[in-house]
Amino acid sequence: MNRTRQTAIAAAIFITGCALPILAQSQTGDPLAALLNEVHQLRLTMERAATTAPEMQLLGARLRVQNERVSTASRDVAAIRREIDDVSDVKARVKADEAKLEDAVAIEVDPTRRRQIVQEQVQMKERAEQLSARDQQLRARETELSSYLAGEQTQWMELNRRLDELEREIARRLK
Numbered sequence: 001m002n003r004t005r006q007t008a009i010a011a012a013i014f015i016t017g018c019a020l021p022i023l024a025q026s027q028t029g030d031p032l033a034a035l036l037n038e039v040h041q042l043r044l045t046m047e048r049a050a051t052t053a054p055e056m057q058l059l060g061a062r063l064r065v066q067n068e069r070v071s072t073a074s075r076d077v078a079a080i081r082r083e084i085d086d087v088s089d090v091k092a093r094v095k096a097d098e099a100k101l102e103d104a105v106a107i108e109v110d111p112t113r114r115r116q117i118v119q120e121q122v123q124m125k126e127r128a129e130q131l132s133a134r135d136q137q138l139r140a141r142e143t144e145l146s147s148y149l150a151g152e153q154t155q156w157m158e159l160n161r162r163l164d165e166l167e168r169e170i171a172r173r174l175k
Contacts, residue, residue, distance in 0.1 A: 048173055052166070059163045066156045073149040080142045087138060091131045098124045 101121045108114040 052170055052173075056163070056166055059159060059166060063156070063159045063163060066152065066159055070149070070152045070156050073145065073152050077142065077145045077149055080138060080145055084135065084138045084142060087131055087135050091128065091135065094124055094128050094131060098128065 098121065101117055101124060105114060105117045105121065108117055
């Protein structure tokens, strides 16, 4: 798309450069003056194209790199959110298992089995604490990655704005 845009701009510059001399020639009767005017206009057009094309290419390249950064950051945020969802699901299952074990302890009469259930409860609580700690780590990382993504998106928008300004400047030059 950027290559098409650059080609269209270059074609517009070339056409304008060619059309201006024809208009100038029709207004003057002197063919030598018309030819000089045509050469002058062509030179001006070539100078404009020579200064604008590299700037557009550079901005286009920066925009592509920035777009890749935004895409990578978006994928990272999505991955961390999936991991948070997975941890939340496991936490819910562990909490449900804890409730079942609590009920089992309340109704168990065999002391040996009761000790086993209490031991399982201790392990479940430890697992729940580990999951909570992991959840907090993931949420902190999500906040960090979201901030990074917002910064990258801001840079992308700035580059896009500069490219739009350059396009408007080219259009203004052609008028």
